[in-house]
Amino acid sequence: MFAPFILALRAAGVPASIMEYLALLRAMKEGVAGFSVDDFYHLCRAALVKDERHLDRFDRVFGEIFKGLDSPQGDAPRTLPEEWLRKIAEKTLTPEEMAAIEAMGGFDALMEALKKRLEEQKGRHQGGSKWIGTAGTSPFGAYGYNPEGVRIGQSESRHRRAVKVWDQRTFKDLDEDEALSSRNMKVALRRLRRFARTGAATELDLPGTIGATARNGGSLDLHMVPERHNAVKVLLLMDIGGSMDDHIRICQELFTAARSEFKHLEFWYFHNCPYERVWRTNRRRRETERPMMEVLRTYGPDWRLVFVGDATMSPYEIIQPGGSVEHWNEEAGQVWMARLTRHFRKAAWLNPVDQSHWRYTQSIGVMERLMENRMYPLTLAGLESMARQLAR
């Protein structure tokens, strides 16, 4: 009976299987959902969706398939909620109320009217005497018709009143199909985990214990080791200002993700190309400046160096002494790049520019060569490749 629903879900990328489908049917038989459309929706959702990123797709498909709530069609999946509505109505309405609904043209007309009312409300915002559920002034409220399923005039949720739950699309922000968010960035960066044992010794070191006990002539000599932690150290050098302004949001997300993922994370800013100075706070650049040589001395070669920048500039800014647009640099950017990549053997460059445009910008090609091709687009796939490369 629900086959078209399941198929539509799968087509939309919600991986519901026959197992889930059977669970749903059983739960309905067990009466878990009572006779309310909201419950039916909640039950379908709890049974068929196993990942919050799919909730919004589910809502869309549900709204599409069960349009029956607005204009019932002949085929099975669409008529079901209508049936349910009737049952709720039979249970909750008095005969006079039922008669009143019939007088209005029956359920179909009621749902149609409800839909129109909702559209009006969208236009005129909150308030007004036609607001559904303000008992006494609207036909819906007046009849006391209050199926939980369509949330008419429910007190607990003022803002959501009379909008079907699945049409609220509350989970929109969790669907990450297109958008790169700090959450899926975090998952991508997780490939960069390097577990190491540091801190207090709390775990039994079995090989160590056996070895020591044997050396002890069989007398037990317990050895402990610390627990494993993610010990990877990441140094972020970020291009800021100018052409990078177009990419502020995504860099922000990346920064947020990296900060929560790596215990050892340090970051410094540069502009266009790294030269002899970096800084910590862009607004207070002077006070927070630090010589690049000091950065090289502070962070050992075990740090992973990640540049974030669009590498979009005049090639002179990379290859010429004095090429910088904002100060006189004694040594060319490429000299600094060579110094950095020699010191930090594990390095990569993340570029927020769409990869298909890279070849139209000469400086990107120059930088890519200086990075020995370790430049990755700032996309999920790019982050993953970068993390894999840096983890080696």
Place this chain on the structure above:
Amino acid sequence: MAQFKGTERYVAGRDLEVAVNAAVALQRPLLVKGEPGTGKTVLAQEIAKALGYPLIEWHIKSTTKAQQGLYEYDAVSRLRDGQLGDPRVHDIANYIVRGKMWDAFESEQPVVLLIDEIDKADIEFPNDLQFFVYETRKTVAAKHRPVVIITSNNEKELPDAFLRRCFFHYIRFPDRETMEMIVKAHYPDIRQALLREALNVFFEIRDVNELKKKPATSELLDWLKLLTIEDMPPEALRSSDAKTALPPLYGAMLKNEQDVHLFERLAFLARRRGQ
């Protein structure tokens, strides 16, 4: 069968109630996800209360092994006892440490079993209702199928076979209205003016994306408690004084030193003051 419903202590949406009742009725695990502090742990406690079952909690760490849920053989203690000539050493059963699953299986009455943060380690939750203790050659079989609540923070993808078996609920971070209900569930007598100002500050802080740890429900509750104890007037939260850049008693909400520094720098407070 008793039904799970939100109570005056615990605010639950209808969607959560349906998901819990479906999992209980069909005897399937319920997988619950949501930001830290959205009430996953208290949910398990509330379900246990609603059903009248005891709660057994199994908290997973990154080093937890699936086997530890069943039992562990404590060879180290036995070795030690052997060295010291303790007579207990001769019975291996003395060194079998029962896990939480074993506790749940052997319980005389049905229990709620919370497996908290399953994604911390590589654990596949077993579907079997019995297991074999190799060391003592005994089979432990469940007297009742426990009601299993599993929480995850998305550290790891969970296996498909497991996902197909369970029901799923995602707890959204409460919106303002829901948060107000949650606060009132904890402090029914709180002054409305204070609550309003506090929620303003709270949601503004949560809007700051760079925070390492965003304050959640528990931090808000702690903060409100302090504000009440100090008898803080609601106006104090509106901070018209240019010198009080941080909300009073903010330590309850910002637990991370870096976040406090970040906060001191943020123009956001300046903006608030300008309003």
